[in-house]
Amino acid sequence: MTVVESVLSHTPEPLRSVLIKHRELLKFGIVGGTTFVVDNGIWYLLKLGVLEDKPTTAKAIAVIIATIVSYILNREWSFRTRGGRERSHEAALFFVISGLAVVVNLIPLYASRYVLHLEVPNVTRFVQETADFISGSIIGMLLAMVFRFWGFKKWVFPDDLGQRRRDVTRSSTDA
Numbered sequence: 549m550t551v552v553e554s555v556l557s558h559t560p561e562p563l564r565s566v567l568i569k570h571r572e573l574l575k576f577g578i579v580g581g582t583t584f585v586v587d588n589g590i591w592y593l594l595k596l597g598v599l600e601d602k603p604t605t606a607k608a609i610a611v612i613i614a615t616i617v618s619y620i621l622n623r624e625w626s627f628r629t630r631g632g633r634e635r636s637h638e639a640a641l642f643f644v645i646s647g648l649a650v651v652v653n654l655i656p657l658y659a660s661r662y663v664l665h666l667e668v669p670n671v672t673r674f675v676q677e678t679a680d681f682i683s684g685s686i687i688g689m690l691l692a693m694v695f696r697f698w699g700f701k702k703w704v705f706p707d708d709l710g711q712r713r714r715d716v717t718r719s720s721t722d723a
Contacts, residue, residue, distance in 0.1 A: 575626040587614035607684050615646040630705035645699035653692035657684035
């Protein structure tokens with residue numbers, strides 16, 4: 549039994565139908581939760597260590613690593629029935645969309661630190677860290693997630709290419 553099937557088997561029926569209908573979104577959300585942990589774990593390791601004076605750089609590095617993890621999980625699980633492009637072309641599109649999403653993700657953190665000046669010595673360390681988390685890990689991540697889901701479905705893993713791939717697979721098994 550797969551992870552999604554396991555989750556769905558424990559879900560009450562009215563919600564189960566909605567989740568089945570939006571299975572890709574559910575899988576994308578699970579991948580997003582996984583990469584959220586990867587992103588924030590690396591960000592805080594860097595931000596509280598070697599890149600203490602450069603939180604935006606630390607966040608960019610963390611997002612890039614999380615994006616690599618995201619590509620692997622989305623390609624092999626979330627959108628495995630879509631796409632159908634040559635891997636190098638698909639990966640290039642994935643990383644272009646993800647690169648744009650990095651910019652989307654960093655805008656709230658940048659604004660928090662350098663426009664609103666929510667950084668030490670203007671505020672306490674606690675306020676700075678809370679503002680960083682809210683702007684970088686919640687607002688930025690949510691904005692980037694919406695952008696990525698839309699971009700991945702539209703350009704990286706379009707359903708029309710996936711439909712052709714599914715048709716070829718079906719016809720080869722029928723023969």
